[in-house]
Amino acid sequence: MEKNHHDLKKGLLPRHVQFIALAGMIGTGIFKGSSDTLSIAGPSVVLTYLIGGLLLFIVMAALGEMAIAFPNLNVQHLINKAFGFRVSFITGWLYWINWIIVTIVELLASGSFLQYWFPSVPLWILSFICASLIVGINMFQVKYYGELEFWFAGIKIFALLAFIFLGIFILLGIIPSSVHNPITNYTSHGGIFPHGLGGTLSAFLVVMFSYGGAELIGVAVTETKDTERVLPKIIKGTIWRVIIFYIFPILIICGMIPWNKVTSENSPFVQVFSTIGLPGAAHIMNFVLLTAVLSAANSGIYATSRTLYSMAESGAAPKGLQTISKRGIPLTGIIVTSVCILFGIFLSYLTPNQVISYLMTIPGFTVIFLWICICCAQLKLRPQYKGKPAFQVKWYPFTTIFAIVSLTLIFFGFMFSKNNLIGTSVCLVTLGILCILSFFKNNNFSKEI
Numbered sequence: 490m491e492k493n494h495h496d497l498k499k500g501l502l503p504r505h506v507q508f509i510a511l512a513g514m515i516g517t518g519i520f521k522g523s524s525d526t527l528s529i530a531g532p533s534v535v536l537t538y539l540i541g542g543l544l545l546f547i548v549m550a551a552l553g554e555m556a557i558a559f560p561n562l563n564v565q566h567l568i569n570k571a572f573g574f575r576v577s578f579i580t581g582w583l584y585w586i587n588w589i590i591v592t593i594v595e596l597l598a599s600g601s602f603l604q605y606w607f608p609s610v611p612l613w614i615l616s617f618i619c620a621s622l623i624v625g626i627n628m629f630q631v632k633y634y635g636e637l638e639f640w641f642a643g644i645k646i647f648a649l650l651a652f653i654f655l656g657i658f659i660l661l662g663i664i665p666s667s668v669h670n671p672i673t674n675y676t677s678h679g680g681i682f683p684h685g686l687g688g689t690l691s692a693f694l695v696v697m698f699s700y701g702g703a704e705l706i707g708v709a710v711t712e713t714k715d716t717e718r719v720l721p722k723i724i725k726g727t728i729w730r731v732i733i734f735y736i737f738p739i740l741i742i743c744g745m746i747p748w749n750k751v752t753s754e755n756s757p758f759v760q761v762f763s764t765i766g767l768p769g770a771a772h773i774m775n776f777v778l779l780t781a782v783l784s785a786a787n788s789g790i791y792a793t794s795r796t797l798y799s800m801a802e803s804g805a806a807p808k809g810l811q812t813i814s815k816r817g818i819p820l821t822g823i824i825v826t827s828v829c830i831l832f833g834i835f836l837s838y839l840t841p842n843q844v845i846s847y848l849m850t851i852p853g854f855t856v857i858f859l860w861i862c863i864c865c866a867q868l869k870l871r872p873q874y875k876g877k878p879a880f881q882v883k884w885y886p887f888t889t890i891f892a893i894v895s896l897t898l899i900f901f902g903f904m905f906s907k908n909n910l911i912g913t914s915v916c917l918v919t920l921g922i923l924c925i926l927s928f929f930k931n932n933n934f935s936k937e938i
Contacts, residue, residue, distance in 0.1 A: 519699055519735055523742065526699075527751045530692040531683035532675050532743045535736055540895075541696040542731030546724070547892040548860045550882045551867035553724045557878040558870070564863065565799045570873075571866035575927040578805040580862050582923050585796045587855035589826065592789030593833030595782045596620045600837070602779040605759065606772075613838040619783060620834060624827050627790045628818070638791075641784030648777035649734050652758060656741030678747045691906070693899050694853035699735070724880070793829075794822035854916040857900045864893045 526534045555567050562570065564584070569577035600616030607615065626637055658664040675681060682689065742748075742757050751757045756778050762770040798819040801810035812821040867882070867889055882888055904913050 519738065523699075523739060524751050524757050526692040526695050527739070527742070527748045527757065529684065529695070530688040531679060531681065531748045532740075533682045533689040534692045534696075535739055537689055537692045537696050538699075538731065538735045538739065541693065541700055542735070544860070544892050544895055545700045545731065547882070547888050548863050549724045550880075551889055551892075552863050554878050554881050555863075555867055555870055557880055558874045558876075563795075563799055564859075565796065565803065565805075567870065568862055568866050569803060571869040572862075574803065574805070576862070577803060578800075578927045579920070579923045580859060581796060581800045581803070581805050583855045583919070584859055585793055585800070586919060587851075587859070588789050588792040588796065589829045590833075590851050590855075592786050592793065592826070593830055593836075595786035595789060596623070596830060597833070597837050598782045599779055599786065602756070602775055602782065605775045611838070613834050616834050616837055617831075619786070620827075620830050623783060623786050623790055624823065624830070626787060627794065627823055628820075638784060638787055641780055641787060645777060645781035645784060646734075648774065648781070649738060652774070653733070653737045653741060656738075656745065656761075660741065660744045672744075674744055674747050678749050683748070690902065694903050694912070697853040697856045697899070700731075700856070790823065790826055793826040794819045797822035797825060851912045851915055854900070854903065854912055857896050858920075861893055861896045861900070864889050864896070868893075 523534075526537065530537060552564070552567075556562070559567065559570065565577050565581040568580050596616050596619050597612065599619040600612045600614075603615040603619070604610065604612060655664070684691075738758070742751070742761055745761045751760060756775070758774050758778060759771050762774050797806055797810045798813075800806035801808055801822075810819065810821050810825070812819070814820040868886060871885070904917075906913075
């Protein structure tokens with residue numbers, strides 16, 4: 490093992506990065522969180538996913554433009570360049586906390602999916618087994634992480650597409666099932682807007698949690714080959730990914746079973762197959778969901794360890810976190826992440842029934858905050874580009890300003906909501922602590938970027 494400040498190996502191929510962007514978006518947020526969004530908004534949650542997808546597209550476009558204009562700078566470096574060390578310190582640690590919580594949620598979700606087959610085994614034991622597997626994977630070279638993520642993501646993408654086609658055939662009556670007159674499932678039980686427009690807007694926090702992770706390409710960019718060619722393709726496909734992997738599945742779920750019969754005990758996808766009575770389909774889907782959340786947890790450990798390494802470079806984190814193994818991975822960062830995961834699993838031992846729902850509200854806040862910072866950084870850095878990037882945000886600056894205003898309204902809307910008291914309290918306290926700590930840290934990186 491050796492210390493090296495600039496030796497993260499560029500082992501990620503274009504296909505790895507494309508699937509990492511997909512993997513970050515497809516996890517607990519859609520497979521398990523969709524039960525929460527449906528209970529909050531009913532069928533109208535489709536509008537929430539569409540609006541959130543539009544904002545996600547603008548954020549990723551802004552990030553991609555900056556990554557091409559300033560090669561080899563990741564998200565934290567770009568924010569540092571735009572606003573200085575103090576803001577990058579706060580956003581860097583918030584992003585790390587965000588991904589720690591997301592990783593814990595994904596691993597707890599994997600444990601809950603295993604309980605479908607092993608109902609008598611405690612959640613914390615199954616989650617610990619999954620965590621041990623994923624941490625072990627991340628101890629190898631980054632190319633192995635990328636290769637595994639490629640196949641993990643491939644499985645869940647194939648499964649979602651199969652679910653969509655199978656669901657369409659069932660809804661159209663091509664495949665016989667117990668589903669009769671699916672239109673009534675959309676219009677009955679309170680209609681499309683059962684809780685009014687307020688319910689539709691209230692689902693934004695879980696939706697933002699679901700979309701959080703797509704910006705992971707901004708972390709992976711420093712370990713990616715041929716960035717200028719790869720990023721524009723990924724960004725341009727964002728909206729299609731949202732429609733295919735979020736909108737279609739939600740519409741199919743609402744057509745197959747009444748939205749108010751979707752429970753949080755199992756994934757809505759498993760409930761659909763259990764309800765319509767296709768033999769063995771529920772078990773197959775549960776296996777796919779398990780690989781999907783393990784994939785998202787895999788991305789989470791990658792994101793947290795690389796974020797710690799980046800912050801150690803800038804002086805925002807202890808220098809010991811720059812320790813690189815002979816395989817070119819940030820070993821100390823992975824160890825720190827693993828300790829935090831153990832704490833999260835301990836929480837599931839204390840409150841196994843509520844822990845996932847509580848934790849899912851917190852990353853929604855941090856994702857929105859980070860997205861606002863990315864858009865603001867683009868506004869600040871655009872005049873500093875040395876040349877015109879090959880990829881640019883259309884209708885700049887109006888699209889970027891629209892995203893900033895929309896995300897800010899969503900952020901404050903949830904901050905003053907009684908339903909998000911725990912998430913709001915945790916985020917505000919964390920933000921306050923980080924603001925105080927930022928005054929006691931010295932910047933030693935701004936000059937280098």
